[in-house]
Amino acid sequence: MDKKLIGAIMAFSLAGSLLFSGCSSKNQNTGEQTAEESMIQDVESEVTLGEYKGLPVTVEKLPDVTDDEVTDAVMAAVENASVTGEITDRAVASGDTVNVDYTGYMDGEEIPESSVEDYNILIGSGVFFNGAESSLIGVMPGETANISVTYPEGYPQEDLVGKNAVYQVTVNYIVSEEQAELTDEFVSQISDCQTVDEYRQMVREALETSRENEREQNRRNAVWDKVLENAQVVAYNSGEVQEIVDQYTSYDQSAARDFEMSLEDYVQTYQGVTMDEYTAAIEDIAKQEIKERLVIDAIAQAENINGDNATDEEIQKCSQQQGYDAVDAYKQDRGSDGMAEDVKGLRVVDFVVDSAQITEE
CATH class of the missing domain: 1.10.3120 (Trigger factor, domain 2)
Structure with missing residues (x-):
């Protein structure tokens, strides 16, 4: 069986x-x-x-x-969705999700395979070198910050563990999330339909x-x-x-x-x-x-x-x-x-x- x-x-x-x-x-x-x-x-x-x-x-x-069942199903789709946008007119704050590009350097030389583009990171989450992403607080979108890091135990590239590096991080924008609204534009994004009807x-x-x-x-x-x-x-x-x-x-x-x-x-x-x-x-x-x-x-x-x-x-x-x-x-x-x-x-x-x-x- x-x-x-x-x-x-x-x-x-x-x-x-x-x-x-x-x-x-x-x-x-x-x-x-x-x-x-x-x-x-x-x-x-x-x-x-x-x-x-x-x-x-x-x-x-x-x-x-029934019509009510249809409405409930439609509104459930709206309530479970969010619309993302880009904030560029204020500095990064704790709790923000920011979109960044970054590259790592060691002794002035670029670290192979260390460049990443269009990456979203939550400030304060601790996922970037044990919280180093918090160094971006106060940085404006479009600006670049140098963040000093030490590769921690358990890092995938074992030859880098314990060594120091500097990451150049460019903040592209702060990600905004807003509740979706039932509009023609919204339904066209989640389906092949062009209108709410x-x-x-x-x-x-x-x-x-x-x-x-x-x-x-x-x-x-x-x-x-x-x-x-x-x-x-x-x-x-x-x-x-x-x-x-x-x-x-x-x-x-x-x-x-x-x-x-x-x-x-x-x-x-x-x-x-x-x-x-x-x-x-x-x-x-x-x-x-x-x-x-x-x-x-x-x-x-x-x-x-x-x-x-x-x-x-x-x-x-x-x-x-x-x-x-x-x-x-x-x-x-x-x-x-x-x-x-x-x-x-x-x-x-x-x-x-x-x-x-x-x-x-």
Whole structure:
């Protein structure tokens, strides 16, 4: 199993994830064993399908995007933005961000690779040779100041540590930051739009697309959950369950080592569960993954569905559902066989959703 996918599942407090379909599973852990949960044996995993075609399903009706939502989104973009300017009519003061050019000299000779142009530095931050940038206080933009420095321990060029140098620093301007205003100029800077009205329309369309995607995902989740609920796993193969459990455990053990913690301390601290609860949860997730695979394979066989000749759109959907930012990375990780399985799962879910009788209330 891909660690990217494992991490995504574990990050959501062991909530579980339905592979291939992009649906979220229902992880019910009541402490009582069902008949399914007790059947972990050294046999082939097996499932009995229930009803999966023409299922009646009710989902919540989501409201249309309102004008207020559009306005809120537009103004959020304005509030999170700032407009930078150049101040040249006063001297540098503590707390200013200044734009400078500088060059270092040692014994009157320029230090190789010491020249930097168009560099912003916060006065008082201490990042320039342990606070030497404060020597620029009182300097006017356009003026040059000579700053004496001593190269500190840990400086990247070890041969310079402990030596003295002089940096000639020219202040170009003091950087000003002001709250942005909703104007045609502003929206043209943050988008391809030329006017505020165009930007509002672009935001509305983006919100409507997001809302429709949410509606579609809710439909898919509801139908697929019903399909899984109707199916009955006759037996779980103990080796398959343990393999998935080991993958999750290995991932979290690696994360625990990064924090220099034991696995028990890690799950208690970052997942808020005891080891017994953790073990039970990942076993539930393992069985849910196996059940989903079995159901997908059984429906695919019954309906003659496969993952051959995948379209670019299908591959893109599978890539997004598994949390990839780039399709190429998904293709490389999954390979042709893995992608075929993913596309088969996608088509199976499409099939049962398309046949379902979905009501929105």
